[in-house]
Amino acid sequence: MNPFSAYDSGTCSIARTMELIGDRWTILVLRDVANGVRRFDELAGHLGIARNVLSSRLARLSDAGLVERTAYREPGARERLEYRLTGPGRELIPVLIVIMQWGDRHLSGPEGPPVVVRHDDCGAPVRTTLTCAEGHELGDRPRLRLEPGPGSRVRSS
Amino acid sequence: MNPFSAYDSGTCSIARTMELIGDRWTILVLRDVANGVRRFDELAGHLGIARNVLSSRLARLSDAGLVERTAYREPGARERLEYRLTGPGRELIPVLIVIMQWGDRHLSGPEGPPVVVRHDDCGAPVRTTLTCAEGHELGDRPRLRLEPGPGSRVRSS
DNA sequence: CATCTGAGTTGTTTATTGAAACCCAGATGA
DNA sequence: TCATCTGGGTTTCAATAAACAACTCAGATG
Numbered sequence: 001m002n003p004f005s006a007y008d009s010g011t012c013s014i015a016r017t018m019e020l021i022g023d024r025w026t027i028l029v030l031r032d033v034a035n036g037v038r039r040f041d042e043l044a045g046h047l048g049i050a051r052n053v054l055s056s057r058l059a060r061l062s063d064a065g066l067v068e069r070t071a072y073r074e075p076g077a078r079e080r081l082e083y084r085l086t087g088p089g090r091e092l093i094p095v096l097i098v099i100m101q102w103g104d105r106h107l108s109g110p111e112g113p114p115v116v117v118r119h120d121d122c123g124a125p126v127r128t129t130l131t132c133a134e135g136h137e138l139g140d141r142p143r144l145r146l147e148p149g150p151g152s153r154v155r156s157s
Numbered sequence: 158m159n160p161f162s163a164y165d166s167g168t169c170s171i172a173r174t175m176e177l178i179g180d181r182w183t184i185l186v187l188r189d190v191a192n193g194v195r196r197f198d199e200l201a202g203h204l205g206i207a208r209n210v211l212s213s214r215l216a217r218l219s220d221a222g223l224v225e226r227t228a229y230r231e232p233g234a235r236e237r238l239e240y241r242l243t244g245p246g247r248e249l250i251p252v253l254i255v256i257m258q259w260g261d262r263h264l265s266g267p268e269g270p271p272v273v274v275r276h277d278d279c280g281a282p283v284r285t286t287l288t289c290a291e292g293h294e295l296g297d298r299p300r301l302r303l304e305p306g307p308g309s310r311v312r313s314s
Numbered sequence: 315c316a317t318c319t320g321a322g323t324t325g326t327t328t329a330t331t332g333a334a335a336c337c338c339a340g341a342t343g344a
Numbered sequence: 345t346c347a348t349c350t351g352g353g354t355t356t357c358a359a360t361a362a363a364c365a366a367c368t369c370a371g372a373t374g
Contacts (some may be wrong), residue, residue, distance in 0.1 A: 004249075011271040013260025014188050014253055020264075022178050024362090031171050035303060041322050050363050055322060078371040080320060088263050090298040094287050095259060096171060098252045103170025104306075106245050112307035114168045119289035120300040126289045130251050132276035133284075141247040143277040147193060149261075150269035167330040181331090197352050207332045213352060237351060 011153045020064055021092070025049050029057050030089065031096055033067060038082040058083060066092065098128045168310045177221055178249070186214050187246065188253055190224060215240060223249065240251035255285045276286050 010016075022029055028047055037043050040058075044051050060065040066089035085092075097117060104113035114149045117126045130138040136146075167173075168305035178184055186203055194200055197215075201208050218224040230236045242249075254274060261270035274283045287295040295301075 007374060012188070013257045013265060013270060013272070015185060015236070016264040017256050017260035018181065018184050022179070022181050022184060024175065027175050027179060028172060031169070041319090043224060045323095051322070052324085052364090062231035076372075077319085081322095087298065091262070092259060093299060093301070094285060094297075095252070095255045095286065098255045098285065099174050100170045102249060102252060103174035103249070104288040105210065107173040108170060108308050113170060114306050114310065115170070116304045116306040118245060118302045118304060119291065119293055122289060122291045122293060122300040123302070124293075126287055126295065126299070126301060128255065128285050128287050130254065130283055130285050132279060133281035134274055134276070134279045136277060136281075138281060138283065140251075141244065142250060144250070144283060145275045145277040145280070147273045147275060149271050149272040149273040151265050198350090201352095207334095207351095208353070209333095209355085210331065233341075235351090 019085070020060070020066075021095075021115060024055075025053060026057050026061065026098070027096070029054065029061065030085070032092070033083050033085055034093055034096065038084060039080070040083075043083075061089070065089075094128060097126065103126060105113070168308070177217070177223075178252075180214075182210060183214050183218065184253065184256070186211065186218065187223070187242070187249060190240050190242055191247070191250055191253065195241060196237070197240075200240075222246075251285060252301070254283065258284060 021030065025047070029043065029049070032043055032046060037046055040051075040054065043049070043058075044054050047054070049057075058069075059069065062069055062083075065086055067083050067142050068086050069081050069083060072082055100113075100117070102114070108114060118124060119126050130142050132138065171314050179270075180247060182204070186200065186206070189200055189203060194203055197211065199235075200206070200215075201211050204211070215224065215226075219226055219240075222243055225243050226238050226240060228236050229239055257272070257274070259268075265271060276283050287299050289295065303314065
């Protein structure tokens with residue numbers, strides 16, 4: 001029996017994470033917020049998302065602590081709200097980058113990738129790599145072994 | 158103007174990729190297929206996904222070339238189909254791993270992660286890291302700069 | 315006091331999901 | 345030979361979520 005089929009889907013970190021961010025819009029909302037699009041109308045306009053859907057996505061992200069609503073006031077305007085990534089939210093940036101990297105490789109035309117991400121300190125392009133604790137780099141099509149971890153739970157049914 | 162708001166969402170590798178795998182089920186289907194759950198009924202049973210939805214997800218993944226249907230025959234049974242990741246499909250494994258890593262850190266209880274992924278060659282646990290071409294390791298909350306790439310396109314509207 | 319603006323909410327229509335029934339073809343057994 | 349089983353799906357129809365448009369609300373602004 002393979003390592004996954006013995007453990008149910010609800011006990012999987014991928015399943016849990018996808019419950020939070022696994023719909024058509026949430027990742028794109030996070031992408032925009034990560035890139036400094038912070039205001040409701042800006043987000044709605046840039047994404048082309050329906051306002052009620054944006055509202056509910058932001059509420060979910062905010063409840064989950066990935067995004068925080070903070071008040072700001074521009075001179076001569078009343079107080080407004082903006083959205084920023086929290087610490088846990090910023091830790092999702094690598095997820096965005098791996099997804100982008102895959103899309104760059106497999107879904108961008110001959111012109112090449114639409115956006116390049118660079119290390120802000122040195123200007124060099126950024127990429128994600130899979131490494132093991134022994135320091136081996138695993139490449140694109142890694143050979144992996146799965147094992148039940150400490151939080152595993154045998155499927156009840 | 159920030160680097161994203163000047164370029165429309167459709168020209169973004171994240172948006173393109175999410176069109177393919179950005180729904181509640183597709184990532185989980187890929188996770189299971191990556192882990193050797195290859196048959197329709199096994200997938201349906203393990204995931205708890207509706208069969209029509211599984212059917213349409215597999216069709217989309219197969220059309221996109223992430224998964225291939227291959228025939229096999231067990232002794233004394235008729236020919237059947239199974240699903241396997243293609244090369245591009247296997248290249249999504251790092252995406253699964255970063256997502257899992259985030260979930261392990263932020264959504265698993267005090268018991269720890271439900272599943273541990275190891276390098277099959279050496280047995281050491283695997284993780285993803287963000288590095289730049291200069292070799293700097295960027296950590297969890299990287300400081301990044303975005304630039305239009307060669308495939309960028311100014312938003313028409 | 316009427317109007318504008320950002321930030322949503324409400325109501326209605328349309329598209330997606332989910333559950334269950336049904337179909338099909340090739341074994342299998344009576 | 346005929347009925348039944350099994351894996352691998354499709355079809356149908358009710359329930360859920362998303363899209364779109366209109367409306368609200370509160371604090372500037374003229």
